[in-house]
Amino acid sequence: MKNEQATQRIFAAMDAFAIEIPSWGFANTGTRFGKFVQEAAATNIEEKFADAAEVNRLTGATPTLALHVLWDLPEGLASVPAIQALVKKTGVRAGSINPNLFQDQEYKFGSICNPSAEVRAKATAHMIDSVEIGKALGSAEVSLWVSDGSNYPGSQSMRRRIGWMQETLQKTHAALAPGQTLLVEYKPFEPAFYHTDIADWGMALELARNAGPQAKVLVDTGHHYQGTNIEQIVAWLLQLNALGGFHFNDRKYADDDLTLGSIDPYQVFRIFHEIHFQQHLTGSKTTPAFMIDQSHNLKGKMEAMVQTVVTAQELYAKAALVDQDKLAELQDSCKLVEAEELFRSAFWSDVRPALAEWRTARGLAADPMAALRTEGYVEKITEERRAKNAGSVSSYA
Numbered sequence: 408m409k410n411e412q413a414t415q416r417i418f419a420a421m422d423a424f425a426i427e428i429p430s431w432g433f434a435n436t437g438t439r440f441g442k443f444v445q446e447a448a449a450t451n452i453e454e455k456f457a458d459a460a461e462v463n464r465l466t467g468a469t470p471t472l473a474l475h476v477l478w479d480l481p482e483g484l485a486s487v488p489a490i491q492a493l494v495k496k497t498g499v500r501a502g503s504i505n506p507n508l509f510q511d512q513e514y515k516f517g518s519i520c521n522p523s524a525e526v527r528a529k530a531t532a533h534m535i536d537s538v539e540i541g542k543a544l545g546s547a548e549v550s551l552w553v554s555d556g557s558n559y560p561g562s563q564s565m566r567r568r569i570g571w572m573q574e575t576l577q578k579t580h581a582a583l584a585p586g587q588t589l590l591v592e593y594k595p596f597e598p599a600f601y602h603t604d605i606a607d608w609g610m611a612l613e614l615a616r617n618a619g620p621q622a623k624v625l626v627d628t629g630h631h632y633q634g635t636n637i638e639q640i641v642a643w644l645l646q647l648n649a650l651g652g653f654h655f656n657d658r659k660y661a662d663d664d665l666t667l668g669s670i671d672p673y674q675v676f677r678i679f680h681e682i683h684f685q686q687h688l689t690g691s692k693t694t695p696a697f698m699i700d701q702s703h704n705l706k707g708k709m710e711a712m713v714q715t716v717v718t719a720q721e722l723y724a725k726a727a728l729v730d731q732d733k734l735a736e737l738q739d740s741c742k743l744v745e746a747e748e749l750f751r752s753a754f755w756s757d758v759r760p761a762l763a764e765w766r767t768a769r770g771l772a773a774d775p776m777a778a779l780r781t782e783g784y785v786e787k788i789t790e791e792r793r794a795k796n797a798g799s800v801s802s803y804a
Contacts, residue, residue, distance in 0.1 A: 471502030556599020623651025652696030
């Protein structure tokens with residue numbers, strides 16, 4: 408592919424690319440064993456929005472901020488005006504609304520799958536409240552992750568819990584506004600280890616279908632067994648018009664929540680290729696919701712977020728360079744090595760000069776990470792937040 412043609416493809420891909428960042432990615436987080444406090448971490452929702460605005464200013468690709476109802480809207484609908492004021496102040500829109508179905512003491516034996524009808528009713532009401540929050544904020548997605556499951560065979564009825572899930576998701580779907588999407592996420596294990604109520608994409612797909620046409624599947628790249636062909640799952644969900652969005656992160660062993668592309672960037676490239684192939688088939692630049700969901704326990708919060716967004720841009724740009732027509736021709740001729748080499752050559756392309764050119768043309772910093780390091784934002788927030796973070800608890804909870 409000629410350099411000029413490649414640059415044009417990259418520019419077009421970047422102009423259409425956006426990826427949502429999570430509010431919790433800016434706050435102090437930890438592991439099961441402890442929380443490692445950072446002096447520059449955000450201590451409240453105002454600081455989270457400020458950090459998100461800085462990432463968007465540097466990268467030009469993060470116009471929305473995912474919000475967690477318990478952590479970011481502790482008073483539910485009553486917290487909406489404060490969020491609306493921050494949207495107006497920072498220019499960052501409210502992104503996906505994430506209900507909390509895993510922290511309250513009542514959820515010890517499950518939330519929407521709890522044997523107690525009273526607890527299930529509480530969880531369902533919270534889901535509907537989350538939909539209403541999304542309506543008030545103009546959020547396009549309500550993103551559902553259910554931690555429900557069991558640790559011991561015979562201790563819970565898997566069959567009855569399916570029905571309880573279906574009932575809650577149907578009620579939640581009925582509350583959606585036109586244009587809102589209910590994203591159903593899956594995970595094979597953790598915190599439950601014998602069975603998880605939504606363990607794989609097939610279960611999530613069936614629950615979404617049962618709930619209604621505005622429910623779609625969310626793929627978290629960390630929520631699979633070792634060696635799973637995630638891009639094949641993506642291909643199937645695209646074929647079935649059932650892919651609603653992603654939670655991007657990386658992993659070495661399980662749900663490690665490492666920064667995107669830090670372990671297996673080729674996998675992310677392969678996933679993005681399926682998105683570009685879908686666009687090639689349909690002629691539409693529309694994509695599922697791209698969202699980041701990862702934990703920055705050791706890396707600096709701002710540095711890790713900018714690094715992640717830039718990596719996502721690079722991998723999406725690489726995938727845009729695949730010549731779909733030529734690839735199909737080679738595939739149909741069963742020219743295996745030629746097809747693979749065409750595919751791999753796009754992955755090995757150095758797109759960074761073209762991305763720097765795109766950023767400069769769009770009035771952005773040519774190197775977002777260098778700009779973050781030299782413009783003083785991290786030093787400023789470190790000074791402002793040091794004392795508040797010094798008093799932060801060291802336990803995970």
